[in-house]
Amino acid sequence: xxxxMLQDLDTHINNAVKDVFGTxxxxxxxxxxxxGDTWTMNGQPHVAGCxxxxxxxxxxxxxYASEVFARRMASRLLGMDxxxxxxxxxxxxxxxxxxxxxxxxIKSRLSDNGMACxxxxxxxxxxxxxxxxxxxxxxRRFFAYRCAEGEVVTEVVIRHKNAN
Amino acid sequence: MVTRILTxxxxxxxxxxVARAFKPFDCQVIEAANGVEGLAVAAREKPDLIILDIxxxxxxGYETLTRLKSNPELKNIPVIMLTAEAGRDNVLKIAxxxxxxYLIKPFKEEQIIERAGRIVDLKxxxxxSHGPKRFDEALQLLVVDDKPAxxxxxxxxxxxxxxxVEGRVSAEQAIDYCSSCATPDVVLVSLSIPDNAAxxxxxxxxxxxxxxxxxxxxxxxxxxxxxxxxxxxxxxxGVITKPIDLTDLKxxxxxxxxxxxxxxxxxxxxxxxxxxxxxxLLPSILNEVSFHLxxxxxxxxxxxxxxxxxxxxxxxxxxxxxxxxxxxxxxxCSELSVRHSLIGSEAVCKECKSYEETKDWRxxxxxxxxxxxxxxxQLAAV
Numbered sequence: 181x182x183x184x185m186l187q188d189l190d191t192h193i194n195n196a197v198k199d200v201f202g203t204x205x206x207x208x209x210x211x212x213x214x215x216g217d218t219w220t221m222n223g224q225p226h227v228a229g230c231x232x233x234x235x236x237x238x239x240x241x242x243x244y245a246s247e248v249f250a251r252r253m254a255s256r257l258l259g260m261d262x263x264x265x266x267x268x269x270x271x272x273x274x275x276x277x278x279x280x281x282x283x284x285x286i287k288s289r290l291s292d293n294g295m296a297c298x299x300x301x302x303x304x305x306x307x308x309x310x311x312x313x314x315x316x317x318x319x320r321r322f323f324a325y326r327c328a329e330g331e332v333v334t335e336v337v338i339r340h341k342n343a344n
Numbered sequence: 345m346v347t348r349i350l351t352x353x354x355x356x357x358x359x360x361x362v363a364r365a366f367k368p369f370d371c372q373v374i375e376a377a378n379g380v381e382g383l384a385v386a387a388r389e390k391p392d393l394i395i396l397d398i399x400x401x402x403x404x405g406y407e408t409l410t411r412l413k414s415n416p417e418l419k420n421i422p423v424i425m426l427t428a429e430a431g432r433d434n435v436l437k438i439a440x441x442x443x444x445x446y447l448i449k450p451f452k453e454e455q456i457i458e459r460a461g462r463i464v465d466l467k468x469x470x471x472x473s474h475g476p477k478r479f480d481e482a483l484q485l486l487v488v489d490d491k492p493a494x495x496x497x498x499x500x501x502x503x504x505x506x507x508x509v510e511g512r513v514s515a516e517q518a519i520d521y522c523s524s525c526a527t528p529d530v531v532l533v534s535l536s537i538p539d540n541a542a543x544x545x546x547x548x549x550x551x552x553x554x555x556x557x558x559x560x561x562x563x564x565x566x567x568x569x570x571x572x573x574x575x576x577x578x579x580x581x582g583v584i585t586k587p588i589d590l591t592d593l594k595x596x597x598x599x600x601x602x603x604x605x606x607x608x609x610x611x612x613x614x615x616x617x618x619x620x621x622x623x624x625l626l627p628s629i630l631n632e633v634s635f636h637l638x639x640x641x642x643x644x645x646x647x648x649x650x651x652x653x654x655x656x657x658x659x660x661x662x663x664x665x666x667x668x669x670x671x672x673x674x675x676x677c678s679e680l681s682v683r684h685s686l687i688g689s690e691a692v693c694k695e696c697k698s699y700e701e702t703k704d705w706r707x708x709x710x711x712x713x714x715x716x717x718x719x720x721x722q723l724a725a726v
Contacts, residue, residue, distance in 0.1 A: 203450035258360050273357045280355075280399065281449045284428025291431045299429070301354070301401050 186319060189289065189336075193323060196285040197243075197334050200278055201327070205256050209325035214333070224248075227271060228305040228312075229279030233287050235297025239338035241283040242305075242312065243275060249330030250275055276302030282334065315339070347371045347464050348389060352382030352408065353397035353426065362395055365453035368554075369466045379403025383411055386418050392464045395456070396443075398427045398434075409441045422463045426451070454523065461553030468527065468554070477529070479603045482506045486528035488518045488545065489563065490537045494588075498532070501590035507597075513537075515545035527554045530597055532584065535564045535571045546578060559600035563588065595628055606636035616651040616715065617644045617682075619673070621666075623658045630665050637669075638676050645680050652677060652684040653714040659688075662695040667702055685717035 194211075201207040225247040232240045245253065254274040255262040265271060280302050287299050305312075314320055318339040325332050349371055351362040356377075363373040374389055376382035380403045386394060394412070398405035405425060412418045425438050425446040438446050445459045460466060477483065485507055487495050495511025502509060510528065512518045515537065522528065531549060533542045542562065549555040559582075562575040566585045575583055581600045584593060598605060609632070611618050617640065622629060641652065654673060659666065670686075677684045688696070688707035696702040708714050 200450045203452060254357070257357060259364060269356065273355055277355045277357050281428045284449060285430060288429045288431030288434060291429075291433050296433070299399050301399065 185293070186321070189286065189338075190321060190323075192285055192289045193282070193321065193334060193336055196282045197323060197325065197332075199285075200281045201325075201332070204278070204281070205253055207256075207327040207329070209327050209332070212324040212326045212331065214322060214324045223308055225306070225308050226310075227275050228310075229272075229275030229277070230303045230305060231276070231279045231283040232300035232303075233283060233290070233297045234300065235290075235341070236295035237290055237297055237338055237340055239318070239336060241279055241286060242333075242335040242337075243279045243282060244333040244335070245275065246330060247271065247306070249332065252329050253278070272304040272306070276304055286336065312337075347393070347466060348374060348391040349393045349395065349460065349464075350374045350376060350382065350386055350389065350391035351395045352376045352379065352385075352400070352405070353395075354378055354400040355397070358397065358426070361453065362456065365456050366460075366466075368468055369457075370469050371466065379405065379408030379411075382408055383415075383418075386412065386421060387415075390417075391421060393460055394421055394423045395460075396423050396425050398425060398429070398438075406437070406441065409443065413442050424456075424459055424463070426456075457553050461556070466553050467557070476602045476604045478607060479598060479605045480506060480607070482508055483529040483597070483601070484526060485509045485597070486518060486521060486531045487511050488513075488515065488531065488537065488542070489534035490514065491534075494534065494563070494586075497588065498590070498593070501588070502594070505594065515541040515548070518545055519548055522549065522552065522555050528558060529601060531555070531558055531560045532563055533560060533580075535562050535568065535575060543574070543578060546575075546580060550579070561596060561600065605632050606640055609633050610636065610640045612644070612649060613653075613711070614715065615649060616653055616718065617641070617649050618653045618655055618711070620655045621659050623660050625659060625661065625663075625666060627665070630669055634669055634672060637673060641676050641680050641682055645682065650680075650682050651718045652682050653687065653711060653718070654684060655687045655711065655714075656692045657687045657689050657709075659692050662689075662692045664699075666692070667696065667699055670696075670705070671701060683718050685714040687711065687714055 198209050201209050226244055227247055227250040229243045230240050250271045251262050251265050254265045254270045257274055283299055287297055290297055314337050318337050321336045323334040347370065349366060351359050351373060353359050354377055359375045366373050374385055374391060376385045378400045396405045396408060409423060412421065412423065422444040425443045426449060427434060427446060428449040430448045444463055447456060447459055457466065487498050487509055489495060490513045492511060492513065495509065499509040510521060512521055533545055535542045546560055549558065549560060560580050562580040562583045563586060564572050564583055572583045582596055584596060609619055621633065644650065686705060686707045687710065693707050696705050708717050
């Protein structure tokens with residue numbers, strides 16, 4: 181994949197994440213440096229919202245957050261007390277919807293550049309220690325952010341449909 | 345009638361957000377988790393508006409919309425598409441399917457209200473479910489004038505009412521107030537705020553769902569006739585001239601809000617309705633009393649109160665308008681079989697002697713005597 185295009189995509193991913201967290205949750209995200217290309221959960225329960233896109237390009241957008249922060253996000257989004265947020269459904273639904281909102285502009289950018297694709301239904305991964313592995317031909321982009329209430333990591337995996 | 349809005353979205357979070365956005369309005373929000381369910385609910389409930397997601401399991405938004413538009417019974421229901429995809433192709437595809445509007449995620453609740461408000465008539469809950477507000481309620485008055493002294497003047501002048509006066513010095517501050525605080529009951533805007541801002545503010549308030557029905561009164565110096573004509577022409581609910589007559593201001597606010605002032609004149613005491621007239625019988629007061637008269641008597645009769653005492657003991661300068669009001673009261677009492685007695689000041693008794701229709705009216709001196717008279721016992725005529 182061309183470097184220029186990846187840089188353009190990086191800008192869009194950054195803008196999308198900041199826009200979603202700013203508009204829906206009123207969080208001002210600050211970029212955060214992470215070491216290497218992975219990010220550890222430190223044994224804390226985490227939730228990842230994932231939305232795939234498929235077409236000329238195939239890929240997945242992951243949004244990772246600790247379960248504590250995910251609960252705060254859900255409570256903030258719905259204007260509810262954090263304790264009133266249902267542990268399973270509401271947190272998962274919120275993380276899935278955030279992933280969907282971040283994936284939307286990425287998909288739109290790709291489509292506008294002639295790489296038509298469609299989004300999948302959001303899925304959720306939950307656990308205290310999981311790693312997403314990808315095939316070597318895929319591009320992986322990590323973006324980490326922090327705000328006053330927690331940290332969030334966005335991972336975008338992209339692969340051209342004809343890549344080996 | 346309650347506006348019915350159907351939100352079709354697989355995300356419970358989004359459905360809750362939509363329901364929350366419409367909470368301040370007289371709306372019923374119905375939910376469906378996918379297109380198939382949504383079509384069934386739409387056919388059954390015939391909503392006034394559908395807010396439709398695109399990416400959904402079972403049946404996506406495109407197919408749902410296509411089926412809606414091909415159903416003669418449902419095709420006229422307006423649809424707002426909610427999508428995370430802002431790309432050209434997606435927008436064109438949505439437009440071709442015949443949606444009324446679309447909203448890109450992420451979105452603010454105000455945006456969804458604004459879009460929906462362009463399509464359906466959204467009324468705030470208080471607006472349609474309750475009767476008129478009372479004069480003695482804590483009404484919110486937003487005063488927009490670049491001179492804080494005017495805010496203070498109005499605040500002090502209305503200190504004998506429970507009304508709350510919020511002062512703002514610019515149109516921008518007024519808009520911020522309306523979007524972040526409670527919707528005011530009335531807005532007073534000085535036409536002299538710089539850059540024609542009063543007129544811009546008027547249009548912005550009218551364009552917002554939250555304030556589109558809020559009465560807006562212009563404040564203008566007496567001699568600035570041109571701007572007063574312009575304000576009336578574009579639709580201000582009235583013009584108050586400076587220097588401000590605070591009694592007139594109260595009357596104007598009462599009128600534009602159609603405030604219920606009847607409690608000031610009509611009370612129930614010891615199972616009897618008492619109509620008390622004040623010392624100064626201004627035309628506006630007589631109008632208010634007359635306006636509420638029949639309704640209050642009917643209300644009394646319906647609740648088992650069929651006796652009326654008209655207390656005119658405070659009235660010092662009676663004239664023919666009072667006589668007319670008295671005759672009107674007698675007429676309604678006769679029509680509704682309400683027994684009545686009259687308490688009059690010396691001036692009222694004297695005035696009544698001068699008219700053929702009222703010369704035989706009998707007056708008593710106090711409420712207690714009025715009760716005795718209502719029970720049919722004879723009292724010496726005053």
